[in-house]
Amino acid sequence: MKKDIKLFVDAFLKEVQAQNAAVFLGAGASVPAGFVDWKELLTPVAQELSLDIELESDLVALAQFHVNSSGMNRHVVSQAILDALGRNVHPTENHKLLAKLPISTFWTTNYDSLIETSIRDEGKIADIKHSVKQLANTRSKRDAVVYKMHGDVEHPQDAIITKDDYEKYYRTHGAFINTLSGDLVSKTFVFIGFSFSDPNLDYILSRVRVTFENHQRRHFAFFRKRQKMAEESEAEFKHASVRQNLMIEDLKRFNIKALLVDDYSEITQALEEIVRQYRAxxxxxxxxxxxxxxxxxxxxxxxxxxxxxxxxxxxxxxxxxxxxxxxxxxxxxxxxxxxxxxxxxxxxxxxxxxxxxxxxxxxxxxxxxxxxxxxxxxxxxxxxxxxxxxxxxxxxxxxxxxxxxxxxxxxxxxxxxxxxxxxxxxxxxxxxxxxxxxxxxxxxxxxxxxxxxxxxxxxxxxxxxxxxxxxxxxxxxx
Missing domain, CATH: 3.40.50.450 (Rossmann fold)
Known part of the structure; x- marks a missing residue:
């Protein structure tokens, strides 16, 4: 195990034992289960617009383009979410390992139900929050709260997916912003499968940074080290690698420690070690x-x-x-x-x-x-x-x-x-x-x-x- 990952295991285990640990799951955490990423999810939308999904980098704008062209009708976008994520798939080993730990706070931008399924499979009670109104209610005897800040697959019509949704988020979902801001101050997060390109989270992290400056709580984020893809030129690969390094350097402003892995299995190994040491x-x-x-x-x-x-x-x-x-x-x-x-x-x-x-x-x-x-x-x-x-x-x-x-x-x-x-x-x-x-x-x-x-x-x-x-x-x- 790499030195920095071992240090993460030791540090995060202490936070778990002190009941101060939290998890943030991005789309990359669900892909190994068989779910699609955002690009695959929006492929049908791009096809209807006669666009090549491989040439699109702003997928939020893509979803907005389709809603605009449909007279502000979200049906196709909602159906794309249902078709892509409505299947019955099993949680990954990472979801299962996280559910074994006494972690009471989970945040995700994903619409799927993998983490709450894993929590229930462990015999625990999960309190799901995918709308603002739910934040005011507390499920009795809950073991963990799962905040689905962009919505839930069972309610695709309310999902945060278009540019308009993101622009209005501070007004429509201000309670989620305040709750996550509080958790980022009081808990130590590990981000898994998250690219840090989400404008909502960027806004929240910036608020915390401006408020606490050099006194921000330390967090961790896993990234797979950029590898050359078969269709990439050397110049494209170099550009992507440099950009990843610059993004990781920028995360230091928010006191987020990046953990680079060569293979996603290293994340599983780290979580296995935390579970083993906690159970020991x-x-x-x-x-x-x-x-x-x-x-x-x-x-x-x-x-x-x-x-x-x-x-x-x-x-x-x-x-x-x-x-x-x-x-x-x-x-x-x-x-x-x-x-x-x-x-x-x-x-x-x-x-x-x-x-x-x-x-x-x-x-x-x-x-x-x-x-x-x-x-x-x-x-x-x-x-x-x-x-x-x-x-x-x-x-x-x-x-x-x-x-x-x-x-x-x-x-x-x-x-x-x-x-x-x-x-x-x-x-x-x-x-x-x-x-x-x-x-x-x-x-x-x-x-x-x-x-x-x-x-x-x-x-x-x-x-x-x-x-x-x-x-x-x-x-x-x-």
Whole structure:
């Protein structure tokens, strides 16, 4: 990863964690999904005007020309939007990655619904704003607001697309201008797929720059480094390259840091790294015990309580389903440490999901538990497995629930860390991992010796605390 992109990952991750991050998506973010760009969208319009779309550089004016020639009738332009963007396509990997992060503010000039679809697919509530009147309403329990400042494909007649629309924008959509101006002041944006040729955004950025001068908040913008196209002459390519460099230099006036990539996949890699590092701060603890041999219940409970305290003290967020016999001890130790740190924002440190028990039908209960596990395990980046036994007609057996949690964690790319020294299912999982680590692609091979070490029997469970701490610190740094 390039140095400047790595610095972006570090900086933007901090903003995500502080809940100060925002995203601005341009047309280039939707093209990989199969949608057309503006030039393709307006090709039918150009054809009706007997113009060659390849020779047109001012596409806003092109849309205006058609409306003028139609007696101010927008039907063809609106139909072009519907035909181009009304298809059912799937969000890109970038949309999915952004939706996984706790980002509450999205802006876009796109008419499509890719980002709000991705947010909903993550089980989140998206509050969509594509008209001024909607800004006055707040959707209950929303997780993210999607501001579609140029309209929505479902309402093409209201889309901002002609010269007349842009010229009147400050009057017809002044509330959007004020809202975006406020977000640019208080949040750190990353611009993806945006060319910075939009006059509305240029006006808003200029207002912020004039007001704050040398105190503007820093933002980031991805650009693909200009490459020579097959039909281009050397002179045309040189002109385009120089122009891109001048545009990037000009963005410094707005404190926007340009990030040049050779391939769009580098943007995906950067977002993947942000998601990975964000999730690495949440550790899913899978544990249960009905019997506590050879240490005894008191020592096992003390160990789990100390483990919970240690995880919170190391700035991990603990996710757990309060496993039978030991889960409450983990929760108690975690909660005590939250209060000791004088930080009463419990939800920022603990994700507690007790399993519902009173479902009479066994099939329905198992289905509910499966959905439940799939709902919260993927929110973590690391999965720690401890003990794992239960009684079946007074016979001690391995916990099949822990086995399922291991499988779900593996499917979702969590770093798997079974502590075999605690025995039972955890030992079974550690042996499986050690014998065939290649079966688990998300497991870093350099962790194998540490997992082997944590599988050796111990007389005192407290001997495991420091090795677990060292292992988790190692994983988070990687």
């Amino acid at each position: 701060n949440t550790i899913f603890v899978s544990s249960s015990a009905s019997v506590f041999e050879p240490w005894g219940e008191k020592e096992v409970v003390t160990f789990m309580r100390q483990l919970g305290s240690m995880l919170i003290d190391d700035s991990f967020r603990v996710a757990t389903g309060l496993g039978l016999g030991v889960g409450n001890a983990l929760f108690t130790g975690s909660l005590e440490q939250v209060y000791r740190s004088l930080d009463k924002h419990i939800d920022e440190h603990l994700l507690i999901r007790p399993f519902p028990q009173f479902v009479d039908d066994d099939h329905e209960r198992q289905k509910l538990w499966e959905d439940y596990r799939r709902g919260f395990i993927p929110s973590a980046g690391i999965a720690l497995f401890l003990f794992g036994n239960k009684l079946d007609n007074e016979r001690v057996i391995n916990a099949d629930g822990m086995l399922r949690e291991f499988e779900i964690a593996a499917e979702n790319g969590l770093v798997l860390l079974p502590v075999g020294a605690t025995g039972y299912t955890a030992k079974l999982l550690a042996d499986r991992l050690i014998s065939d680590p290649s079966a688990f692609p998300s497991f870093p091979r350099d962790l194998l010796p540490k997992v082997v070490e944590l599988s050796k029997p111990v007389k005192d469970l407290r001997e495991l605390l420091q090795p677990i701490k060292d292992l988790l610190t190692f994983v988070r740094k990687k």
